[in-house]
Amino acid sequence: MSNIKNNVRLIGRVGQAPEVRVLSEDKRVVKFSLAVNEYTKNDLGEKVKNTQWHNVVAWGHMALLAEKMLTKGKEIALEGSLNNRKYTNKEGVIKYITEIVASDLTLTGRLA
Numbered sequence: 001m002s003n004i005k006n007n008v009r010l011i012g013r014v015g016q017a018p019e020v021r022v023l024s025e026d027k028r029v030v031k032f033s034l035a036v037n038e039y040t041k042n043d044l045g046e047k048v049k050n051t052q053w054h055n056v057v058a059w060g061h062m063a064l065l066a067e068k069m070l071t072k073g074k075e076i077a078l079e080g081s082l083n084n085r086k087y088t089n090k091e092g093v094i095k096y097i098t099e100i101v102a103s104d105l106t107l108t109g110r111l112a
Contacts, residue, residue: 006081008100011108012036014074015053020067030063032056032070034078034100055099056080062102069107079104 015033022028034054042048056078058066070076080102088094 007079008082009077009079010034010036010054010100011075011077012054014070014072014076016072018058018066018070020063027060028063028067030058030066030070031099032066034076055097056102057083057099058102058105062105065105066102069105075108077104077106077108078102 012034015035018030018032020028020030034056036052036054038050038052040048040050078100080100082098083101084096084098086094086096
């Protein structure tokens with residue numbers, strides 16, 4: 001049996017300015033969304049765009065990089081792992097979320 005790893009690679013555009021939370025003097029987390037577009041053709045041969053939105057979380061060094069270099073609309077290449085978790089919101093409702101924990105971020109050099 002092979003050693004399968006939880007690994008995600010995406011190229012997309014940052015959906016909004018990253019949300020930075022400082023948890024302590026040496027610990028921070030950055031959250032942002034990533035829009036990834038796929039293009040297909042419909043039955044009439046017309047190009048159709050389908051956008052998938054992904055929640056991204058960056059910790060430590062990746063959080064510092066994300067905070068400094070990411071703005072809404074920037075295109076990035078991202079590598080990380082999928083994380084599924086649940087939490088209880090302010091109204092007491094249990095919510096489930098899937099997010100990508102970033103391990104590598106690269107600007108693609110294309111303008112927004």
